[in-house]
Amino acid sequence: MATINIANLTFTHKGDYDGSTAYVKNDVVYYSTNGNAYIAKQGTTGNVPTNGTYWSQFAAGSGGIWNAGLSLGSAGQAVKVNSGGNALEFGTISSDFVRLGTATASSSANIDFDGLFTSDYNIYKIFFHNVVHSSQSADMYIRFMQGGSAITSSTYNYHVNQEGYNDGGINSAGVTGAYPSNSDSKIRLNGDGILTTANYHASGMVEIYHPLEATAYKCVIGKVHHFTASKCLLSNFFGRNQTTSALSGIQFLPQAGNMTSGKFYLYGMKSS
Numbered sequence: 001m002a003t004i005n006i007a008n009l010t011f012t013h014k015g016d017y018d019g020s021t022a023y024v025k026n027d028v029v030y031y032s033t034n035g036n037a038y039i040a041k042q043g044t045t046g047n048v049p050t051n052g053t054y055w056s057q058f059a060a061g062s063g064g065i066w067n068a069g070l071s072l073g074s075a076g077q078a079v080k081v082n083s084g085g086n087a088l089e090f091g092t093i094s095s096d097f098v099r100l101g102t103a104t105a106s107s108s109a110n111i112d113f114d115g116l117f118t119s120d121y122n123i124y125k126i127f128f129h130n131v132v133h134s135s136q137s138a139d140m141y142i143r144f145m146q147g148g149s150a151i152t153s154s155t156y157n158y159h160v161n162q163e164g165y166n167d168g169g170i171n172s173a174g175v176t177g178a179y180p181s182n183s184d185s186k187i188r189l190n191g192d193g194i195l196t197t198a199n200y201h202a203s204g205m206v207e208i209y210h211p212l213e214a215t216a217y218k219c220v221i222g223k224v225h226h227f228t229a230s231k232c233l234l235s236n237f238f239g240r241n242q243t244t245s246a247l248s249g250i251q252f253l254p255q256a257g258n259m260t261s262g263k264f265y266l267y268g269m270k271s272s
Contacts, residue, residue, distance in 0.1 A: 036057055215244055
């Protein structure tokens with residue numbers, strides 16, 4: 001019966017290949033130059049893994065999986081292919097659409113996203129849902145912010161178009177409407193503003209473009225969906241403010257009272 005040396009059946013992970021390390025038979029290394037793993041045939045120092053006298057290929061295209069020395073990375077990072085396309089590494093996954101801020105309404109007079117506009121993004125979207133107001137028939141409004149404060153002067157213009165469905169049918173009495181203003185202290189987002197109790201809530205989206213632009217008026221567009229016990233309504237709006245100065249943020253507020261609940265999410269979108 002043949003004698004088997006158990007030591008010959010084992011191997012030892014040694015991480016990235018290092019030309020200064022003394023390797024022994026059955027050591028396994030990861031070679032980043034080609035992304036392969038190799039196992040030593042005999043003791044060797046300074047002989048690269050592609051040297052067939054000292055090494056045999058252990059796994060092709062392992063891309064770092066055999067790299068026992070791969071660091072864990074930091075919170076929020078993910079494993080990705082490196083810039084050379086020949087190994088794995090931990091890093092931050094870049095995106096052209098990034099969430100920059102989150103806010104929750106709870107007896108809130110206003111929700112502010114301030115100091116989050118940067119040159120990294122030219123387009124911003126704010127999504128909100130389940131927004132409820134404490135005051136009956138309190139419409140939703142927004143204001144622009146500069147230097148940490150809301151612009152409250154009567155320099156806003158807006159137009160809201162609303163359509164909806166109630167028990168009487170599509171666009172039946174009291175559902176459809178247009179709401180223009182040429183001089184207001186804020187921008188109205190919706191038409192029929194019954195947003196009280198858990199059954200009367202609003203969800204929607206606001207878009208703002210180039211808020212740091214310093215040569216043109218600032219404009220927003222968006223839509224709001226809300227419903228009551230008997231109505232389902234959709235409002236599309238457009239608004240602007242007659243300022244050519246850069247904006248620092250945007251503020252959401254009810255016509256009266258507070259916002260008793262609701263979630264808000266600000267995203268930035270790269271345009272290049």
